[in-house]
Amino acid sequence: MKKHKVTQNIGFALLFLCMAVTLFFLGAIIYFITIRGIKVISWEFLTQVPRNGMTEGGVAPAILGTFYLTMGAILVSLPLGLACAIYLCEYSPKSALVNLIRMSINNLAGVPSVVFGLFGFAVFVKYMKFGVSILSGSLTLGILALPVIISASQEALTAVPQSLREASLALGASKWQTIKKIVLPTALPGILTGVILSIGRVAGETAPILFTAATFYTRHYPDSVFSEVMALPYHIYALMTEGTHPDKQAAIAYGCGLILLVLVLLISTIAIVIRQKQRVIHG
Amino acid sequence: MDRRIVKIEARDINFFYGSRQALSSVSIEIYKNQVTAIIGPSGCGKSTFIRLLNRMNELVPNTSLKGAILLEEEDIFDPSVDPVEIRRRIGMVFQKPNPFPKSIFENVSYGLKINGITDGNFIEKKVGESLKKAALWDEVKDRIHENALKLSGGQQQRLCIARCLAVEPEVLLFDEPCASLDPISTSKIEELILELKKYYTIVIVTHNMQQAARVSDYTAFFLLGELIEFGKTQDIFTAPKDKRTEDYITGRFG
Numbered sequence: 001m002k003k004h005k006v007t008q009n010i011g012f013a014l015l016f017l018c019m020a021v022t023l024f025f026l027g028a029i030i031y032f033i034t035i036r037g038i039k040v041i042s043w044e045f046l047t048q049v050p051r052n053g054m055t056e057g058g059v060a061p062a063i064l065g066t067f068y069l070t071m072g073a074i075l076v077s078l079p080l081g082l083a084c085a086i087y088l089c090e091y092s093p094k095s096a097l098v099n100l101i102r103m104s105i106n107n108l109a110g111v112p113s114v115v116f117g118l119f120g121f122a123v124f125v126k127y128m129k130f131g132v133s134i135l136s137g138s139l140t141l142g143i144l145a146l147p148v149i150i151s152a153s154q155e156a157l158t159a160v161p162q163s164l165r166e167a168s169l170a171l172g173a174s175k176w177q178t179i180k181k182i183v184l185p186t187a188l189p190g191i192l193t194g195v196i197l198s199i200g201r202v203a204g205e206t207a208p209i210l211f212t213a214a215t216f217y218t219r220h221y222p223d224s225v226f227s228e229v230m231a232l233p234y235h236i237y238a239l240m241t242e243g244t245h246p247d248k249q250a251a252i253a254y255g256c257g258l259i260l261l262v263l264v265l266l267i268s269t270i271a272i273v274i275r276q277k278q279r280v281i282h283g
Numbered sequence: 284m285d286r287r288i289v290k291i292e293a294r295d296i297n298f299f300y301g302s303r304q305a306l307s308s309v310s311i312e313i314y315k316n317q318v319t320a321i322i323g324p325s326g327c328g329k330s331t332f333i334r335l336l337n338r339m340n341e342l343v344p345n346t347s348l349k350g351a352i353l354l355e356e357e358d359i360f361d362p363s364v365d366p367v368e369i370r371r372r373i374g375m376v377f378q379k380p381n382p383f384p385k386s387i388f389e390n391v392s393y394g395l396k397i398n399g400i401t402d403g404n405f406i407e408k409k410v411g412e413s414l415k416k417a418a419l420w421d422e423v424k425d426r427i428h429e430n431a432l433k434l435s436g437g438q439q440q441r442l443c444i445a446r447c448l449a450v451e452p453e454v455l456l457f458d459e460p461c462a463s464l465d466p467i468s469t470s471k472i473e474e475l476i477l478e479l480k481k482y483y484t485i486v487i488v489t490h491n492m493q494q495a496a497r498v499s500d501y502t503a504f505f506l507l508g509e510l511i512e513f514g515k516t517q518d519i520f521t522a523p524k525d526k527r528t529e530d531y532i533t534g535r536f537g
């Protein structure tokens with residue numbers, strides 16, 4: 001009896017310890033980045049171009065570049081991924097081949113992002129001659145985001161009860177009408193969650209844009225999809241590895257890190273709110 | 284009384300889920316403007332049978348069918364026939380209420396809209412009429428734009444009936460419409476069926492013998508995928524010809 005209790009207490013203590021360590025690291029990341037980054041954040045930092053070999057001015061082109069690249073990636077991956085998920089869930093026969101396709105898509109999610117970068121470089125930058133540009137970067141990031149979007153959409157579509165499809169078809173709706181008016185609207189919150197989560201992932205990626213879109217420094221804002229751009233993650237990388245004023249540069253890097261962190265946290269919060277709403281509607 | 288018009292005729296239906304036979308040589312006539320009840324123990328193929336009548340079973344993968352089903356003499360399984368057209372003419376209310384996660388109004392207007400009707404006044408009128416016919420109007424007229432999932436189970440089932448009536452099918456199929464309902468909702472739906480009989484041909488699956496006796500004109504008794512006996516409800520319940528029918532309706536049966 002007593003021995004039982006002791007073992008149990010040790011077990012609880014260990015579990016608690018693990019949780020505390022995890023929380024500590026999470027908190028430390030947020031604390032550390034905030035403390036170091038907040039110093040350089042100002043209106044100027046958010047709205048100006050970099051000056052003086054990147055040691056003064058702001059990071060506005062990098063913020064804008066990350067925004068363009070992320071939106072471009074979603075523009076590529078959402079229609080493609082959603083169409084793919086609809087086909088797999090609603091139209092394709094349930095065969096071994098389709099299962100294989102599903103598995104490959106899931107495996108695609110495990111491919112290291114730098115490999116996507118190499119692929120994007122070979123295909124979009126060189127072969128298709130888009131050059132180092134927003135277009136190449138968006139396409140590369142879009143492909144990177146595809147597996148997440150497809151599996152989130154598939155999950156959301158499968159979660160739509162078969163009885164709703166039957167109800168619609170029994171009223172004389174065609175299959176396409178049923179998908180458009182009943183299945184998709186019901187699955188929408190789940191699909192959006194996937195989109196938003198992948199925005200979070202895409203916004204922070206460095207490796208895929210390293211050779212496809214990003215440039216270390218530009219005074220100009222991009223003027224077309226064929227422009228190369230600055231981007232926050234790559235800017236951090238460049239500040240920490242190049243240049244002649246390591247201290248000043250590091251401070252700016254932490255500022256960029258804070259902006260990225262806030263962006264991603266903001267996006268995750270939106271995802272959680274939408275999920276919550278979905279629960280309210282569908283029980 | 285004997286001038287019966289055949290609305291649907293099933294001819295020698297054999298139906299398989301994979302290699303498992305669910306219906307064996309079922310032949311039956313469904314008469315126009317009459318209520319036909321389908322009774323039989325669980326798993327005997329009642330749902331399978333009525334889901335064939337509006338080609339709903341095609342959605343189940345890996346099934347096969349032999350035989351023909353004629354809707355006013357036209358084979359509904361003929362390759363030239365569009366299942367969408369058949370389902371417009373033959374409405375169905377399912378065992379479990381399945382309203383769309385939309386407003387009450389949108390639920391009822393859905394069938395009209397997918398049929399290309401855009402006239403707002405007409406849709407509004409039709410929604411009101413259908414809800415009245417389904418005996419739901421008085422309970423929901425003040426909250427017609429609220430989410431249908433907020434309704435009680437019995438109200439949801441009547442909403443599903445209203446939704447079905449709005450598109451004016453010729454035949455109504457009910458698969459145990461009262462299975463999840465309380466006695467009050469059940470009697471409302473039974474009254475409704477007797478009322479609807481004037482305009483529609485009705486087929487109802489039920490486990491409730493009293494219900495079959497109360498609402499139906501004809502009764503079909505299924506057992507293990509076979510149609511054992513079919514006839515006037517009165518005859519089936521007072522003088523069944525088959526011993527198995529008698530055992531079932533008197534409750535001497537699993």
Ligand SMILES: Nc1ncnc2c1ncn2[C@@H]1O[C@H](COP(=O)(O)OP(=O)(O)OP(=O)(O)O)[C@@H](O)[C@H]1O
Nearest residue numbers: 300303305323324325326327328329330331332343
């Ligand atoms: N989708 C399916 N796949 C495989 N077998 C099925 C499927 N649906 C039904 N069956 C089988 O077909 C037989 C008839 O089922 P059906 O649902 O028609 O019975 P039922 O008379 O409606 O029963 P209940 O009164 O319980 O609703 C059962 O043995 C069932 O297991």
Ligand SMILES: [Mg+2]
Nearest residue numbers: 329330331458
């Ligand atoms: Mg059934």
